[in-house]
Amino acid sequence: MRTRGFTLIEMILTIIVGSILVLGIAGFVELGSRGYADTVARQRIQTQAKFVLEKMARELRHAIPNSLAISTDTASQQCLSFYPIVYSGFYALDEADEKQLSFIVGNVSGSTTALNFDGLTMIINPSNQDEFSSGAGIALSGSDTTISLSSPLAMASQSVAQRFYMYQNMVEYCLNYSAQTITRNLVQVADSLESGSFSYDEPTLQRGGVVHLSLGLAQNGESSHFEQDVQVLNVP
Structure with missing residues (x-):
């Protein structure tokens, strides 16, 4: 009885088919890894925005009434200050x-x-x-x-x-468009800033002052926009 191995053509075909399978599996693994990395990046942006907005909202709610001011020092920066x-x-x-x-x-x-x-x-x-x-x-x-x-x-x-x-001391939040950062008293609290603005509605007889916060954060070509209104609870 004679034993017979692979011919050269069969070996080449086997290598080609195996390579195709490996490349396909690698593509699926890469796609899954990329999806996971994108999810982590989105989660980081969401967490960062939530932290900054919540921190600002808590401080603004308990600011001294009529102590708020918005300044635009340059075309690349806007600041919100209060006591x-x-x-x-x-x-x-x-x-x-x-x-x-x-x-x-x-x-x-x-x-x-x-x-x-x-x-x-x-x-x-x-x-x-x-x-x-x-x-x-x-x-x-x-x-x-x-x-x-x-x-x-x-x-x-x-x-x-x-x-x-x-x-005692004034608090100032600044949107630095050129540096793509958000700072509190010159200390960075967020990055990846793409756009954003502050606006303030003066208090009336029916309500206290209202601060409008708008932030746009971007990473890996994806943008997320956040809006929040904060009412200053105290009255003179």
Whole structure:
């Protein structure tokens, strides 16, 4: 009995068929890997946008009313700035001496357990952001809840609800179109920025101020757009 192996033609055909099968399998594997990578990239963009919008919304909701301003420094950058509340509450003027102002802290931000007003400024009934840098506020120190004013509060400066706010530092979010980044006080919080804008509707008698946030993030040729409106909850 004679044994017979592959002929040269059969061997070549076997190699060709095997190569085709390997290439087909590799194509499916590559397609699956590429799909997984694209899914991870999309998930990263979605998570990043959700984080930035949620962070901005939380801070804006508890910003001092009328402390918001939008500036466009250059064609490649737009910034939204505001003053977060450190303490807030209600005040009362002494009927016998209108220069004596007492206040009750009704809202303590963060995990602060003891009152400390060092480095803080108190402002009452602000009408725009310029008042925060023009000396309209009252510098505070220590923890005394009664202060002496240099002059009585003018009627126009008083709050109808007798509310006061204390603040320290301004917060500024910027959309850097050329660098494709979003920054908070010059610290990057997001990348892959393709487009975006800030707009602000002034408060009315029926509602507080509303900030419109629009972000467009892009990666691997795909763009995702996000819109959110945030209402400033506090009133002067």
